[in-house]
Amino acid sequence: MKIEHLYYFIIVANTKSINKAAQKLFISQQHLSRVVYNLENDLQVQLLQRNSTGVKLTDKGKAFYQYAEKIVNIYREMQSSFFLDTLPLQDENKQLSGRCQIVLPFFFSLFLTDFIQRFNETHPAIDLCCFEGNAQHTAEEIHQSENLYLIIDTAAQIDRLLQAESELKSYYIGDTSVLFCVNRASSLANKTLLTKSDIASFKQTGYPQNIWNDKLSENQLLFISSNIYRHLDSVIQNNSVCIVPSYTRAGIYAAYPEILLLPFEKSPLIAIYIFHSSNHILSDAEIATIRFVAEYMRKIEQMDKLESLGYFPHDVKTV
Secondary structure, three states, X not given: OOHHHHHHHHHHHHHOOHHHHHHHHOOOHHHHHHHHHHHHHHHOXXXXXXXXXXXXXXXXXXXXXXXXXXXXXXXXXHHHHHHHHHOOOOOOOOOOOEEEEEEEOHHHXXXXXXXXXXXXXXXXXXXXXXXXXXXXXXXXXXXXXXXXXXXXXXXXXXXXXXOOOOOEEEEEEEEEOEEEEEEOOOHHHHOOOEOHHHHOOOOEEEOOOOHHHHHOOOOOEEEEOOOHHHHHHHHHHOOOEEEEEHHHHHHHHHHOOOEEEEEEOOOOOEEEEEEEEOOOOOOHHHHHHHHHHHHHHHHHHHOOOHHHHHHOOOOHHHO
């Protein structure tokens, strides 16, 4: 039984469809069906019940799903502990210098001023250049680049990049989850957990190339944009809702006190990795940057209480 097959099963369970899961994983439907069959054969139980609309978990399947999630989470924690150790050691007493270029996801603009300030305090002699990335980067794009890429995406997209191991090097940073931004003045603010029916009557905003857009009708989707501030402004001005990764919580609360972040009933983990081309030899400046980004991401992901927000400047929105 392979870890990646547990990934596959989780995605099948979440999509309730072998076909949809195969499309997300960029593998054939036949291969995915064979993976599920082998899991059931190994365990000698039926995990999925097939029907006219797709599949659903059996009672044994629900129990296996819980185990699979725990195993995947523990595996990722293990990766987080050891993968960064593959980076060469550096002399802590040596002032590092050089240049590093890193592509960051557009959500990261919430923290960019704070991130650069703290990086410059730690590594004043490193020239750090930050670029905003698009919604989905391909293995070929990263392979042909000299940049580092901070990728925060679904298991399907991350797995596709990890499968290009001959072209890319990867460093696992951690995980984040999914939250919904809602207006504190709306009826949703009384909820502790949102369901699909809760948000069905609200306008929603989407991001380029995001699979969530496919779940929305034309009347529900207000606009698509990669500008995170446009989404957050719309939550306040239009009483719309939008999805954000949970690591953005502290930045959003610091800049938008009118917004409340709530968990969704089905909130899959989203992996955080740094990728670069396998042809690119890391400099001391880039190694230091990877370690700094890993530590920074862990800090902001853990900061889920309002009293912790002093870590961020109040004018973080003015990036």
